[in-house]
Amino acid sequence: MEAFERILRGAVEANASDVHLKAGAPVVFRVAQDLLPVDALIPTEVWLSEVIRQIVPDHLQARLENEHEIDFAYAPAHIGRFRVNVFQQRGSYVLAMRLVKAAIRDFGALHLPEIVRKVAEAPRGIVIIAGATGSGKSTTLAAMIEHINQHARKHIITLEDPIEYLFTDKHSIIEQREVGLDTATFASGLKNVLRQDPDVLVIGEMRDPASIAAAMSAANIGHLVISTLHTADAAMSVQRILEFFPSADRDQARRQFATTLRAVICQKLVTSTEGGVLPAVEILLNNGAVEKVIHTGALDKLHATIELGSGEGMQTFDQALYLLAKAGKITTAQALEHSSTPESLKMRFQGVVLSETRRILAARD
Numbered sequence: 583m584e585a586f587e588r589i590l591r592g593a594v595e596a597n598a599s600d601v602h603l604k605a606g607a608p609v610v611f612r613v614a615q616d617l618l619p620v621d622a623l624i625p626t627e628v629w630l631s632e633v634i635r636q637i638v639p640d641h642l643q644a645r646l647e648n649e650h651e652i653d654f655a656y657a658p659a660h661i662g663r664f665r666v667n668v669f670q671q672r673g674s675y676v677l678a679m680r681l682v683k684a685a686i687r688d689f690g691a692l693h694l695p696e697i698v699r700k701v702a703e704a705p706r707g708i709v710i711i712a713g714a715t716g717s718g719k720s721t722t723l724a725a726m727i728e729h730i731n732q733h734a735r736k737h738i739i740t741l742e743d744p745i746e747y748l749f750t751d752k753h754s755i756i757e758q759r760e761v762g763l764d765t766a767t768f769a770s771g772l773k774n775v776l777r778q779d780p781d782v783l784v785i786g787e788m789r790d791p792a793s794i795a796a797a798m799s800a801a802n803i804g805h806l807v808i809s810t811l812h813t814a815d816a817a818m819s820v821q822r823i824l825e826f827f828p829s830a831d832r833d834q835a836r837r838q839f840a841t842t843l844r845a846v847i848c849q850k851l852v853t854s855t856e857g858g859v860l861p862a863v864e865i866l867l868n869n870g871a872v873e874k875v876i877h878t879g880a881l882d883k884l885h886a887t888i889e890l891g892s893g894e895g896m897q898t899f900d901q902a903l904y905l906l907a908k909a910g911k912i913t914t915a916q917a918l919e920h921s922s923t924p925e926s927l928k929m930r931f932q933g934v935v936l937s938e939t940r941r942i943l944a945a946r947d
Contacts (some may be wrong), residue, residue, distance in 0.1 A: 586633050587658055593681060596620075599716065601664075603677040605630050612716075614858060615820050615851065634668055635923055641763055648824045654684075655744040655760075657672050665746050682746045683721070686728045692721060693860050697847075697867070697895035698847060702726040702862055703733075707844025708801045710788070712811045712819040717849050718861055720746050723784070726808060727739050730754055730782060740784035741771045754782075761786075772796040776803075786808040791826045798835075801842035815899060815922065816846040816866035817884040820876060833854070833879075840876035843868045850899065852920050860911055862902040862920060867894055900927045907931070 589609055593601045598611035605627040608619040623629075637656050638646055646652045651669035656679070665680040689699050693766045699850040701709055702725075709726075724747040730736055738754050743761035752757075757778075765771035768785070769792045775783060776799070783800050785793055788809045797807040813819040820839070827835040846866040851859040866872065866888050875883050888896045897905075903917035904927065912929060921927040927933075 583632065583636060585623055587631075587661060589620075590658060590661050590664070591678075592620060592622070593679075599681055600830050601677070601679040601681070603630060603633075603679075605676075608900060610926050612659075614854060615716075628677060630677065634677065636891075637666065638668065639716075639763070645762070648922070653744050654762075655746060663746070663748075663874075665744060671732070673731045680716075685750070686724045686747055687721065688729065689725055692718070692725055694722065695863055695865065695895070695897070697865055698722070698863070699729060700895070701845045701847065701867075702729045704806055704844050706801060706804045706806055706905065708797050708842050709806070709809070709844050710819050710823075710846045712813045712816065712846060712848040713850060714812065714814065717851055719849070722745065722847065722849065723808060723810060724749075727756070729783075731756060736781040737779055737782065738782040739769055739775055739778055739780040740786070741765065741775070742786040743768070768793050776800060776805075780805060782806045782808065787811070788826075791828075791831075794826055794835075795822055798838050798842050801844075801921060802838065806844075811836075813848070815885075816848045816864050816888060817881060819846045819848060820866075820884060821881050836879060837877055840868075840873045843876065848899075850920050852903070852906065852916050854911055855913060856911075860906060862899055862906060862912075863897070863898050864888070864899045864902060867896050869893060903927060904930050 593611050596611055596613055598613050600612035602610040603625050605625050608620040609626060611618050611620055613678060633911045639654055640653050642654055646668060653667050655663060656666045657663040662684065663682040665682055667678045669676055711722050713719050727749060728739060730738060730751060731752045734753055736754045738756045740758045742758060745760045746760050759765050759771055761768055772793060785797060788794055788811045796906055797809060801807050811819050811822060813822050822831055823839060824836055848864040849861045852862050871887050875887055885898060888898050900921055900923060904919055906912045907914050907917040918924045918927055
């Protein structure tokens, strides 16, 4: 384990976000979004199997043997805390480890828009934090929980798989429950959560109709529910939520979701001009126009509705990328690389703004 711990210390010192270990291949760190092989021992199957045997919690050993993949948290003393995924490829185990920063950073340190703070202060409704793997969803989620913890007297219950950030009660009371350790499944944890008197319910990830239905039920009776989702943008997040439900139940789910949704915060990490990364954040806030679009199922209009809601704090990814580039925080090339509609964004940089229907809305000097 000494060599393994040296690797983890090296990852912390290099400010790596991820560590990848595979038998017969170099150890790889992800630093500022780049995958970099490091000068360390080449893991063997025997060595890697012994490491896995020692770090996998006892209550997950049987699941690993049966399912061949598990998630858990690992926190070696004086090194740091990691979210670990063990999985198989070609019959051999692989380790993918995400470094969880010990300090929970606030919205300013994370360079998040001011509207995110206001969303965290919402008294009720569903808030979805979306994005691809490695886009900073967990970090933003932790910042929102800690903001509530510091500024409001709330009872916060989290259901996580695994627990990542550890919170200390301040103004709020926080109970963190880990799936597999503190409750058998997300479904079993959600079944009784409303009997535990929560003000804020944090669901680590929306992953099935049961968790979404529980979130809607909690939001409908006045709770704030915050969760994450693996989707590329805000409109796709809404569509993905509804796709969890069978077609026979989808109309009812859509109507309920239209009234309980509070916001979707979707983010991408973009390399900054000063090194490191910055979040480009798409923000959907549920106003009358958004509720109508979701209620009627006209989800193809959501993107344009976000564009038109900029006065309320909404913004599309292109609007966010444009503002970051104009402020000199990222390059134009980076903005175009991360845009889903680079031609439209390129025209925006040239002073022409197009709507979703491709009409010219304005021309700027």
